Amino acid sequence: xxIGELARRSGLSVHTIRYxxxxxxxxxxxxxxxxxxxxxxxxxxxxxxxxxLKTTGMPIREMLLYAALREKGPVTGAERRSLLEKHxxxxxxRIAELGACLLVLDxxxxxxxxxEKRTLDYDAEHFRGNDKPPRARxxxxx
Amino acid sequence: xxIGELARRSGLSVHTIRYxxxxxxxxxxxxxxxxxxxxxxxxxxxxxxxxxLKTTGMPIREMLLYAALREKGPVTGAERRSLLEKHxxxxxxRIAELGACLLVLDxxxxxxxxxEKRTLDYDAEHFRGNDKPPRARxxxxx
DNA sequence: ACTTGACTTAGAGTGCGCTCGAACCCGTAG
DNA sequence: CTACGGGTTCGAGCGCACTCTAAGTCAAGT
Numbered sequence: 172x173x174i175g176e177l178a179r180r181s182g183l184s185v186h187t188i189r190y191x192x193x194x195x196x197x198x199x200x201x202x203x204x205x206x207x208x209x210x211x212x213x214x215x216x217x218x219x220x221x222x223x224l225k226t227t228g229m230p231i232r233e234m235l236l237y238a239a240l241r242e243k244g245p246v247t248g249a250e251r252r253s254l255l256e257k258h259x260x261x262x263x264x265r266i267a268e269l270g271a272c273l274l275v276l277d278x279x280x281x282x283x284x285x286x287e288k289r290t291l292d293y294d295a296e297h298f299r300g301n302d303k304p305p306r307a308r309x310x311x312x313x
Numbered sequence: 314x315x316i317g318e319l320a321r322r323s324g325l326s327v328h329t330i331r332y333x334x335x336x337x338x339x340x341x342x343x344x345x346x347x348x349x350x351x352x353x354x355x356x357x358x359x360x361x362x363x364x365x366l367k368t369t370g371m372p373i374r375e376m377l378l379y380a381a382l383r384e385k386g387p388v389t390g391a392e393r394r395s396l397l398e399k400h401x402x403x404x405x406x407r408i409a410e411l412g413a414c415l416l417v418l419d420x421x422x423x424x425x426x427x428x429e430k431r432t433l434d435y436d437a438e439h440f441r442g443n444d445k446p447p448r449a450r451x452x453x454x455x
Numbered sequence: 456a457c458t459t460g461a462c463t464t465a466g467a468g469t470g471c472g473c474t475c476g477a478a479c480c481c482g483t484a485g
Numbered sequence: 486c487t488a489c490g491g492g493t494t495c496g497a498g499c500g501c502a503c504t505c506t507a508a509g510t511c512a513a514g515t
Contacts, residue, residue, distance in 0.1 A: 174461085174462070175461065189463090190503065205510075205511050208462085223417050227414045248428055259418045269407060277401070279397060280398055280401065348481090373472070
C-alpha cells in the first residue's frame with residue numbers, strides 16, 4: 172500500500188503520516204526501488220490505536236514513549252501496560268470532570284430558560300393583546 | 314482587588330488575566346488613579362465560568378462570542394442559551410467518545426495482563442524452582 | 456517524447472493559547 | 486532618599502501538532 176492509499180484508509184493526511192514517521196510515531200516504512208513507502212495493512216491497526224490515544228488526550232510525547240516500547244518488542248509488555256493504565260486513569264478523571272461541567276452547564280441553561288419564561292409570563296400578564304411591549308421594558312440587571 | 318490578588322484567587326496567572334482582557338474575554342477593568350486594574354469580586358464568578366467552558370474544550374473564539382453577548386446585556390439571553398446548548402451537545406458527544414475509547418483501553422490492558430499471566434503460567438509449568446528462565450525464552454511476535 | 460499524477464525530501468509556516476521580557480511607573484517602609 | 490514589591494504597556498517567543506511549499510524523482514498512459 173502506498174502512502175496515498177494509507178492516507179485514505181487511515182483518515183490521516185499524507186503530510187501527517189510522513190510527519191508521524193519523522194518523529195517516530197510510525198515505524199520507518201520500507202521503500203520500494205523508487206524510494207516510495209510501501210505499507211503493510213497491519214499499520215492501520217496501529218494508526219487506529221494511536222488515534223484512540225490522541226482522542227483521549229495523550230500528548231505525542233507520551234505516544235512516542237509507547238511507540239518506542241512497542242518497537243522494542245514483547246519484553247516491554249509490562250511497561251506498556253502500566254503506561255496505558257496510567258493513561259486510563261487520566262481518561263477516567265477527564266470524563267468525571269466533563270460530567271461535572273455538564274451539570275453546571277445544565278444549571279446555567281436552565282437559568283436562561285427560566286429568565287425567558289419569566290419574561291414571557293410578565294409580558295402575557297401586562298401586555299395581553301399587545302404584540303409589542305413598550306420600550307421601557309429593557310431591564311437593567313446583568 | 315488588584316490583579317495579583319485576582320490571580321491568586323482565580324488560579325489564572327497575572328499574564329493570563331491581562332491577556333484575557335486584551336482579547337476581550339474579560340471586560341476592560343477600571344483602573345485606580347495610578348492606572349492599576351481594580352477588580353470587583355464578581356469577576357471571579359465569570360472567570361470560573363470561563364474555566365468551565367475551557368475545561369469542556371470550548372475554543373477561545375467561541376468564548377469571545379459568548380463574552381460579547383454577555384457585554385450586551387440581558388437582551389442576548391436567548392442567543393447565549395442557544396450557544397450553551399450547542400456546546401452542551403459537544404460536551405455530551407465528547408464524553409461518549411471518551412467512554413468508547415475507555416473500553417478499547419480496557420481491552421488492550423486486559424490483553425497485556427493476559428499475556429503476562431500466560432508467560433508466568435508457562436514459566437511456572439516449565440521452570441518450576443528456577444527463578445530465571447533461560448535465554449531462549451525471548452519471543453518473536455509483536 | 457511528453458504529460459500527468461503520485462510520490463520524495465528538507466524545511467518553513469500556521470493557529471492556538473498562552474508566557475515572557477524589557478522598560479517603565481508608583482506607593483510605602485526603612 | 487532609596488530600595489522594594491507591586492503594578493503598567495507592547496511586543497516577541499514558545500510548545501504543540503500539524504500543514505504546507507519548493508524543487509525534484511519516477512512510472513504509466515497517450
